[in-house]
Amino acid sequence: MFRNRSLAFKLILFFSGGTAIIFLLIFSVNYTFSKKLIMRYVEENARNFTQSMVNRIETVLRSVKKIPEHIAFFLEEGDLSKEQMIKMMRLVAANNEEIYGIGIGYEPYAFDKEQLYFAPYYFKENGQLKLFENMGSPTYRYFYLDWYQIPRELNQPIWTEPYFDDTLMTTYSTPFYKNIGGERKLTGIICADISLEWLTKMISSIKVLKTGDAYLISKNGTIITHNVKELIMNESIFSVAEDRADAAMRKIGRSMIKGESGFVPFKSIARGKQCWMYYAPVPTTGWSLAVLFPEDELLEDVHRLNRIVGILGLCGMALLLGVIVVISHTITGRLRLMAKAAQAIGSGNLDAPIPVAASGDEVGKLAEAFRYMQASLKEYIRKLMETTAAKERIESELKIAREIQISMLPRIFPPFPHKKEFDIFATMEPAKEVGGDFYDFFLINENKLCLIMGDVSGKGVPAALFMMITKILLKNAGLQDLPADRILSRANDIIALDNDASMFATVFCAILDIETGEVEFANAGHNPPLICRSGAGVEFLEIGKSFVLGPMQGYKFTSRRLKLNPGDIIFLYTDGVTEAMNTKKELFSEGRLKEALTQLKEKSITDIIKALRQEIVGFTQGEPQSDDITMLVVKYNSR
Amino acid sequence: MQKVKIFFSIFTAVFMAVIVFSYCHQACADDGLKKITFIPMWSPQAQFAGYYVAYEKGFYKERGLDVGILQGGPDYPPMELLKSGKADFCVMWLASAIQRRSEGLKLVNIAQMVQRSALMLVAKKSSGIFRPQDMDGKKVSLWEGDLQLQPKAFFKKYNLNVNAIQQSYTVNLFLSGGVDVASAMWYNEYHAILNSGINEDELSIFLFDRYGLNFPEDGIYVLEETFNKDPQAAREFIRASIEGWQYAFEHPDEAIEIILKYMKQAGVPANKAHQRWMLNRMKDIVMPQGAAGGMGILKREDYQRVAEELKNNGLIKEIPDYAEFFKALD
Numbered sequence: 030m031f032r033n034r035s036l037a038f039k040l041i042l043f044f045s046g047g048t049a050i051i052f053l054l055i056f057s058v059n060y061t062f063s064k065k066l067i068m069r070y071v072e073e074n075a076r077n078f079t080q081s082m083v084n085r086i087e088t089v090l091r092s093v094k095k096i097p098e099h100i101a102f103f104l105e106e107g108d109l110s111k112e113q114m115i116k117m118m119r120l121v122a123a124n125n126e127e128i129y130g131i132g133i134g135y136e137p138y139a140f141d142k143e144q145l146y147f148a149p150y151y152f153k154e155n156g157q158l159k160l161f162e163n164m165g166s167p168t169y170r171y172f173y174l175d176w177y178q179i180p181r182e183l184n185q186p187i188w189t190e191p192y193f194d195d196t197l198m199t200t201y202s203t204p205f206y207k208n209i210g211g212e213r214k215l216t217g218i219i220c221a222d223i224s225l226e227w228l229t230k231m232i233s234s235i236k237v238l239k240t241g242d243a244y245l246i247s248k249n250g251t252i253i254t255h256n257v258k259e260l261i262m263n264e265s266i267f268s269v270a271e272d273r274a275d276a277a278m279r280k281i282g283r284s285m286i287k288g289e290s291g292f293v294p295f296k297s298i299a300r301g302k303q304c305w306m307y308y309a310p311v312p313t314t315g316w317s318l319a320v321l322f323p324e325d326e327l328l329e330d331v332h333r334l335n336r337i338v339g340i341l342g343l344c345g346m347a348l349l350l351g352v353i354v355v356i357s358h359t360i361t362g363r364l365r366l367m368a369k370a371a372q373a374i375g376s377g378n379l380d381a382p383i384p385v386a387a388s389g390d391e392v393g394k395l396a397e398a399f400r401y402m403q404a405s406l407k408e409y410i411r412k413l414m415e416t417t418a419a420k421e422r423i424e425s426e427l428k429i430a431r432e433i434q435i436s437m438l439p440r441i442f443p444p445f446p447h448k449k450e451f452d453i454f455a456t457m458e459p460a461k462e463v464g465g466d467f468y469d470f471f472l473i474n475e476n477k478l479c480l481i482m483g484d485v486s487g488k489g490v491p492a493a494l495f496m497m498i499t500k501i502l503l504k505n506a507g508l509q510d511l512p513a514d515r516i517l518s519r520a521n522d523i524i525a526l527d528n529d530a531s532m533f534a535t536v537f538c539a540i541l542d543i544e545t546g547e548v549e550f551a552n553a554g555h556n557p558p559l560i561c562r563s564g565a566g567v568e569f570l571e572i573g574k575s576f577v578l579g580p581m582q583g584y585k586f587t588s589r590r591l592k593l594n595p596g597d598i599i600f601l602y603t604d605g606v607t608e609a610m611n612t613k614k615e616l617f618s619e620g621r622l623k624e625a626l627t628q629l630k631e632k633s634i635t636d637i638i639k640a641l642r643q644e645i646v647g648f649t650q651g652e653p654q655s656d657d658i659t660m661l662v663v664k665y666n667s668r
Numbered sequence: 669m670q671k672v673k674i675f676f677s678i679f680t681a682v683f684m685a686v687i688v689f690s691y692c693h694q695a696c697a698d699d700g701l702k703k704i705t706f707i708p709m710w711s712p713q714a715q716f717a718g719y720y721v722a723y724e725k726g727f728y729k730e731r732g733l734d735v736g737i738l739q740g741g742p743d744y745p746p747m748e749l750l751k752s753g754k755a756d757f758c759v760m761w762l763a764s765a766i767q768r769r770s771e772g773l774k775l776v777n778i779a780q781m782v783q784r785s786a787l788m789l790v791a792k793k794s795s796g797i798f799r800p801q802d803m804d805g806k807k808v809s810l811w812e813g814d815l816q817l818q819p820k821a822f823f824k825k826y827n828l829n830v831n832a833i834q835q836s837y838t839v840n841l842f843l844s845g846g847v848d849v850a851s852a853m854w855y856n857e858y859h860a861i862l863n864s865g866i867n868e869d870e871l872s873i874f875l876f877d878r879y880g881l882n883f884p885e886d887g888i889y890v891l892e893e894t895f896n897k898d899p900q901a902a903r904e905f906i907r908a909s910i911e912g913w914q915y916a917f918e919h920p921d922e923a924i925e926i927i928l929k930y931m932k933q934a935g936v937p938a939n940k941a942h943q944r945w946m947l948n949r950m951k952d953i954v955m956p957q958g959a960a961g962g963m964g965i966l967k968r969e970d971y972q973r974v975a976e977e978l979k980n981n982g983l984i985k986e987i988p989d990y991a992e993f994f995k996a997l998d
Contacts, residue, residue, distance in 0.1 A: 173836045182807075182833070182846035190840055249843060249864035267863040268941035283865045 075307035248315035285317035465492030466657035513551035525582035533579035563596025595667030701734035712930035714946035722912025780966035809835035855949035
């Protein structure tokens, strides 16, 4: 996906991506730590704050609970009359602001053996003190009410669950005892109804940060004070948790009513706002005070700090991005110039300017390398041109050599227009520029025609040179009117004399007596020629075994004879004909040659040669020619 | 000690409630609908959701009834209103109704709405109570009157000797550890205990219906005389009430909103989570098999079980005739 993008793009992408990741990492670590730091600080503050509130509440509650305890003391120790008791109750109710009412409930028949219920109650109504001499009755069976029953069953003072009665109230109930027959026996319960208006005011006056507040729950989890009035006494922390299906909240609630304290994340009861809550028990009553710190306000500073860090980071990133863009462009700009220069060099302009390396960096080194490469290329090409020129000269010289070679062979047909006794035609098709095959024919005198067909070992220039010598020596010997075997011997002896290269040639030499049609011939390792008798078949000449020309001095060749009748044809050739190869590596072969000649013998001698050429080309099917192909045909006519 | 103030205002409050509802009842009269007055056993809560929903959704009116629902309360038994003719229909416990019938008050059951007893005993596992046998010698708080029938039969069945004390309106005595075992209604006090921060797995519960002591509870009663005068009206009232219950169970959120509205009107503490719990439990005990078909039926064996227990306790002399006591819908 990025493979074809520019280097600048990749640089920008990877660098900015990398720095973004690093930045985010730093950012989040910074956030986490600063938050942790703040939270630690906040927790301590929250604990101190909550604790001081608890202490204030405790001070009031403890002083209030002393009153019924004192009454209990008087009831137990003193032997008060009914009037004295009521007077004391009146004093207590009148002199204690927090006490809304004070009552003393006696056990069945404990005050008066005739009376099941006895429970005087002094209370305030509209600022007036009122006495209710006995609140017990069949419709108000106080024995079974919480304020009486619980301290009685537990045998200890208790704070009742707060209740709402015009204002928030709670009751502190404490049992009192009498010594009856040496036994300390529970006689009744003193209850002090305490208005919690002061508490409501105190709690609702608590303001934490901007919107934080505090609330109080009873030991059953019931909400006792809250800024939202509808929640008070209607909801408990557990019912809110149930409503929200919030198990964590229930867990916190359980911890609160167990009298534990803690600092926990908490969704505010009224609005579900994310807060941190510190809660601590009010030990006297078993209630729990919770102070809420709205998280967003708590972390406002952290968030501001983070905003600043974030903006700084983004600015830094932008700056970095700019720098990367500039750097990558200076690098890639030089690289682009280099690429352009390389392209120019590639297209042949070796003098294309290469950007100057202004620096020693990698791009500079690359430019240096380019310049070196350019120089090397130039040098190489100069040398290559020299070599090519030399090669071309050699080739042109070889061409000249070939021309010379070809010109050495008789090429004008008919060569002896005045001689009607015979027709002669020959071709040589060299395989390479300069071949090793040769042929020759010349008149020794008016009556004798000498025919030579040869093939020199090897190819190319050395073969051509050797061929020249051989041909000249043979012609030289032939012109001295020697018999065929002597012509070969003479040439052989001269060649063998200085043949250090051990070169050799196969040669067939024949001398035709034009008058008689007699032919004397000798062979030096050459292919047997074919003779086509007029009106009869085609046959190979019997040539016997013989050695090649060149390696062995003093070798004796032998001559043979035959007679030509008018219309007979002698066909001389080199192995380039019989060994012509097709794509299947099959040879043209002597058999095919013989067969072809049999078909062609009635034609004119030039047509025979042309047709044979066609035959060979047809056979080889485009396989390149591996050897010179040389053919010579002589037709004997009657005089 | 809030009860003191309540004591002073009981009479006026109830009187006013009756007056207010009756007034409305009178005012809404002249529209060809049959006027009927109904009093639930207690102040508004999901225990009576079906009736409030039927009223609110107009099911009574659809059946030609102009129903006035009186506000019940702890200190004004529906029986008195029925006797005095201030109410035509009321909700009452089966055991109470059998006793009244046996005492000679000619009332009939026209629908046994709560077929499965919701009364139970609750104990904290921390007090070592896991099985009925573990209650032996423990302090148990029991409600008064007919609510003691099942616990006493239960103790007898398991041969338990418990220290029974009287239970008030709250579960605070139990919560503060004053008793080991408390009585509770599954739909009410049990949830109050849970909502005081005690988890279900910390409690051992004993629902009486699971111990062969299924005493059907809330039923709808009418004086025989009233019933005979217009049995059709009674039937329509029951049908509409059953429709109300079914609607409440199918639309619990709407039903709870209706209930909360009436609770706020009555000035009683209203807690949504608690009312939802109560409505769900009512579904369990009104439709114990989950089928609507059997709603309102008083089974003969249930009747027999309760009546026999009453007779064994000497609370009734003779078992009233089932056929005379229960008037099935059709």
